[in-house]
Amino acid sequence: MKWHVLRPLWLAIGLVVVILIARQFMVPDDFGVHGDSFTYNFYRQSNVQEWKEFPVKHLGHESCVECHEEKVTMLSASPHAAIECENCHGPAAGHPDEIEFLPIERSREHCLRCHEALEYPHNARSELPNIRNRTHKRRRECVTCHVPHDPREKPE
Amino acid sequence: MSCSRRDFLKQACGGTLASVLPVSAFTFLSNEEARAAVENANVRWAFLVDTTKCVGCGLCVKACKNENEIPYDAPVTRTWVERYVITKDGQAHIDSPMGGRDGFTENVINGEEIDPENIDKAFFVPKLCNQCDNPPCVQVCPVGATYQTDDGVVLVDRSWCIGCGYCIMACPYGVRFFHPVHKVADKCNFCYHRITKGMNPACVDSCAFDARRIANLRDPDDPVTKIITTERVAVLKDEYGTKPHVFYIGLDENVR
Numbered sequence: 373m374k375w376h377v378l379r380p381l382w383l384a385i386g387l388v389v390v391i392l393i394a395r396q397f398m399v400p401d402d403f404g405v406h407g408d409s410f411t412y413n414f415y416r417q418s419n420v421q422e423w424k425e426f427p428v429k430h431l432g433h434e435s436c437v438e439c440h441e442e443k444v445t446m447l448s449a450s451p452h453a454a455i456e457c458e459n460c461h462g463p464a465a466g467h468p469d470e471i472e473f474l475p476i477e478r479s480r481e482h483c484l485r486c487h488e489a490l491e492y493p494h495n496a497r498s499e500l501p502n503i504r505n506r507t508h509k510r511r512r513e514c515v516t517c518h519v520p521h522d523p524r525e526k527p528e
Numbered sequence: 529m530s531c532s533r534r535d536f537l538k539q540a541c542g543g544t545l546a547s548v549l550p551v552s553a554f555t556f557l558s559n560e561e562a563r564a565a566v567e568n569a570n571v572r573w574a575f576l577v578d579t580t581k582c583v584g585c586g587l588c589v590k591a592c593k594n595e596n597e598i599p600y601d602a603p604v605t606r607t608w609v610e611r612y613v614i615t616k617d618g619q620a621h622i623d624s625p626m627g628g629r630d631g632f633t634e635n636v637i638n639g640e641e642i643d644p645e646n647i648d649k650a651f652f653v654p655k656l657c658n659q660c661d662n663p664p665c666v667q668v669c670p671v672g673a674t675y676q677t678d679d680g681v682v683l684v685d686r687s688w689c690i691g692c693g694y695c696i697m698a699c700p701y702g703v704r705f706f707h708p709v710h711k712v713a714d715k716c717n718f719c720y721h722r723i724t725k726g727m728n729p730a731c732v733d734s735c736a737f738d739a740r741r742i743a744n745l746r747d748p749d750d751p752v753t754k755i756i757t758t759e760r761v762a763v764l765k766d767e768y769g770t771k772p773h774v775f776y777i778g779l780d781e782n783v784r
Contacts, residue, residue, distance in 0.1 A: 403672070407676070409676075411666065411667055412667075412675060412676040413675055414672040414675060415673075415675035415683075415685060415688075416672075416685050419683065419685040419687070420683065423683055423721060424720065424721055424724045425721065426720070428595075429594060429595050430591060430594070430733060452736075454736035456736070459590075459736070462594065463595065484631070484633040485584075485585035485586055485587065485630070486583055486736075491644035492613070492644075492647060492649070492650035493649060493650070495583070495650055495652075496580065496581055496737065497584060500583060505634075
């Protein structure tokens with residue numbers, strides 16, 4: 373074969389070899405098909421473990437009850453029983469070691485998420501006890517008159 | 529060349545058998561592989577959304593953003609709640625301000641106040657990743673950075689994603705977005721770090737109305753699986769053939 377044909381051919385073969393060698397070093401060992409399908413299961417397997425180790429932040433009321441038994445008992449006997457502590461106090465991870473105080477959400481806007489009257493027919497929202505934000509005690513926080521841990525109670 | 533009828537039939541049957549059996553039928557699994565295959569076959573995550581119970585408080589969106597470290601004030605979210613208000617003229621008013629993160633506290637949709645007298649029906653629809661059986665977002669990934677785990681959840685490998693955005697365009701449900709901090713594609717993964725530890729996803733725990741529930745379809749005793757298999761549920765965009773695994777109770781035709 374003529375030299376002008378062979379020269380680019382060797383160059384192309386050389387490039388392929390370089391890429392294959394580079395691939396050996398750059399692609400992690402656990403990258404490949406892990407499952408039935410090349411289309412859906414072609415990945416770096418250790419990433420699954422990395423996602424499993426992502427830090428958990430919401431610990432649930434089972435963790436709150438260890439120190440705040442009184443509050444959790446009060447809440448779980450109230451009409452607000454289904455509401456998680458962390459819905460109003462934020463994620464508890466790191467509390468109390470790194471984060472001494474968790475925030476307390478007292479804003480009207482927070483209560484209105486459920487209790488603003490939206491008159492929607494056949495909607496669970498309109499069946500909740502509700503108020504109209506525009507007309508109901510405009511300048512006061514809800515917690516002045518209602519106890520979030522048991523809305524049947526009045527604050528002392 | 530002569531060939532008796534008996535030989536012909538023998539060879540024809542043998543040939544058909546050989547061509548039908550795939551080579552993979554003869555691979556032998558190591559002990560670990562066999563155990564892994566059996567264990568993983570015991571889990572297929574799915575989700576049940578009861579739209580009739582959702583009141584649009586948006587606490588699921590808030591919990592999701594905090595749990596999964598999605599920048600709180602960026603206009604991206606792994607799950608969101610849509611509000612549909614159908615007025616008497618047949619028009620559908622749809623909104624989801626900040627993904628419904630702060631709930632729905634006014635009867636105003638896209639700047640327009642809706643007269644309650646004029647409403648035919650109204651409802652909230654929580655949305656999240658459907659963890660499809662045929663995920664189009666995985667098909668289009670050019671680098672193998674997104675994939676389906678053996679328990680059915682689609683994950684994104686943040687160290688492998690090049691941020692090309694093909695998957696964001698491919699998802700028919702608009703679930704994927706570009707993570708503003710990590711600069712990669714991001715999506716709901718049913719809180720994979722929680723469900724693999726036996727916990728519920730953050731949105732499920734934060735829902736006070738049981739509108740969101742997680743299920744293991746391979747566990748016939750799972751109460752949520754029983755609902756999915758025995759009650760009337762629907763999925764979004766069934767016609768796309770993606771086989772979504774988020775099932776809805778009370779889905780309306782106006783939901784897209």
